[in-house]
Amino acid sequence: MKTNDNKQQLIIQVQNLTKQFGAFTAVDHISFDVKRGEIFGFLGANGAGKTTAMRMLCGLSYPTSGSGSVAGFDVVKEGEKIKRHIGYMSQRFSLYDDLTVQENMELFGGIYGVKSSELRHRATSMLTRLDFLSEKDTLVGSLPLGWKQKLAFVVATIHRPEIVFLDEPTGGVDPITRRQFWEMIYEASSEGTTIFVTTHYMDEAEYCNRISMMVDGKIKALDTPGNLKKKYAAASMDEVFRTLARGAQRGD
Amino acid sequence: MRDSRTMLIALLMPVVQILLFGFAISTEVNNVNVAVVVPKWDEEIRQSVNKLSSNPYITYKGVITEHDIDQQLRSGKVDAIVVFAHDFDRLMAQWKQNGNGKAAMQLIMDASNTITAQAGAGYLNNILAGDLMQSNSLVETHMLFNPQMKSAFNFVPGIMGMIFILICAMLTSVSIVREKETGTMDVLLVSPVRPLSIIFAKMVPYFALSCINLTTILLLARFVLGIPMSGNLGSIITVSLVYLLLSLALGLLISTVAKKQIVALLISAAVMLMPIVMLSGMMFPVENMPDVLKPVSAIVPARWYIDAMRKLLIQGASFNLILKDFLILVGMTLALLALALKNFKDKLE
Known part of the structure; x- marks a missing residue:
């Protein structure tokens, strides 16, 4: 399913990426490409190896074998450089509860080396867009979960990364907030940011440009939601997922 | 932060x-195990021993001989030993009459735990000397194992x-x-x-x-x-x-x-x-x-x-x-x- 576009247009390229923990192969020779500006859904059951694969792409963990590049940098040798060009939002809420909205933005912006004048400008404009400026001095810990997640996304993109990795960003969030969250994702995508997102919600999978399905550490399918549904003669992504995940050895 | x-x-x-x-812990004394050495029983001694055995904070461990003092303290069976003088009644009479005199009893304390030893000694002194406590020399106190109370700090x-x-x-x-x-x-x-x-x-x-x-x-x-x-x-x-x-x-x-x-x-x-x-x-x-x-x-x-x-x-x-x-x-x-x-x-x- 490899696209033969201009290499510049491929922001992620992965060949036979493998991660073993002892005798256990968490990620088993996966290969795929992600195009610049794309919303790429990375799906799979619990324990399928999504998070491990994502950690390798973020430079958090070294692959056992295989190769890949993210934003033009090698995942094996240039992990530190990758980190400077990506944003990351973990599946757990990951801002500091005991800092205010503004302080969190300043902290993470500062870590990525965004200049403070620029930072203030971006923070204000992003909060204004969310209609959240009035809450900028509120402690993050006292916000409802939906808001925290939206804020986490804002913080993950505050340094204008080329690509942002979202690890189950909408876990435990109500449908309305999820909807709003995806609007934010679309907005970022329309501005040219590549989105790499893992999710459990199959309705969300429909929002992605292309998705990959991981089962037992391997990529079982990779295509647009429409093509996948056609290929597996399914009415929804949910059905596609169940067809593919049948026979999975791992997960709960 | x-x-x-x-x-x-x-x-x-x-x-x-x-x-x-x-501060706080040093004042707390419970269950001081006390034995006595009595060379010759008399009414005065009996009264003093009664005072000891009836006190709720003291566990009276009975009479021992002079030879056993060291061994009893070392083994930790008792924390303090009161040794009465052989002419205790005569000395006490003298004290009551004159308000001073020679020491009539010895208090030997196990001072390896300095905090309880100090508090215990003060306490026992009070009980034994009773209303004669205005004078310190009635009871002669010895701190064993740690004479200078160095471990207080x-x-x-x-x-x-x-x-x-x-x-x-x-x-x-x-x-x-x-x-x-x-x-x-x-x-x-x-x-x-x-x-x-x-x-x-x-x-x-x-x-x-x-x-x-x-x-x-x-x-x-x-x-x-x-x-x-x-x-x-x-x-x-x-x-x-x-x-x-x-x-x-x-x-x-x-x-x-x-x-x-x-x-x-x-x-x-x-x-x-x-x-x-x-x-x-x-x-x-x-x-x-x-x-x-x-x-x-x-x-x-x-x-x-x-x-x-x-x-x-x-x-x-x-x-x-x-x-x-x-x-x-x-x-x-x-x-x-x-x-x-x-x-x-x-x-x-």
């Missing part, structure tokens, strides 16, 4: 503990050994593990900040906090408890700083092992506090430990720190005398730090 509660605990705990151990080095482990190790480990738990650690790690800088940044505040604690404890010890501080202040601080680093390294090590805050807390509290209290010589002298436990106590860092602090604070030793303690602490610090960093890197991988 907007975590004002943790901050408060970290700053107040040492003060409270120092004062608690310094022993708890201060002990507390220092404990507090720094608690604050540095526990708070550091908990705060790092908290970041792991909330996921902020992941976010920090995917950021361009180097992992070492993250660790360093986590350690600095607790190091600063502990330095404040060190100052507070030293000031309290000097001015509130009146500890001589005869050693060189520079050596005291140097050794303490090394110990602080050691505790931080220990905290880091715990944080690489523990996945949940509660686990980190348990490891620091249960696994480390117990050996410190029991094995470091803080409460029970290392020399008195069973041979099996002596090597175990040698790997408890607090033992060497407490030992060094005792020598410096109380005995006023020079740096040469604590060189061994110091080198062991430095060695342990480096080993722990290396282990913790290696572990931390491995976890990242």
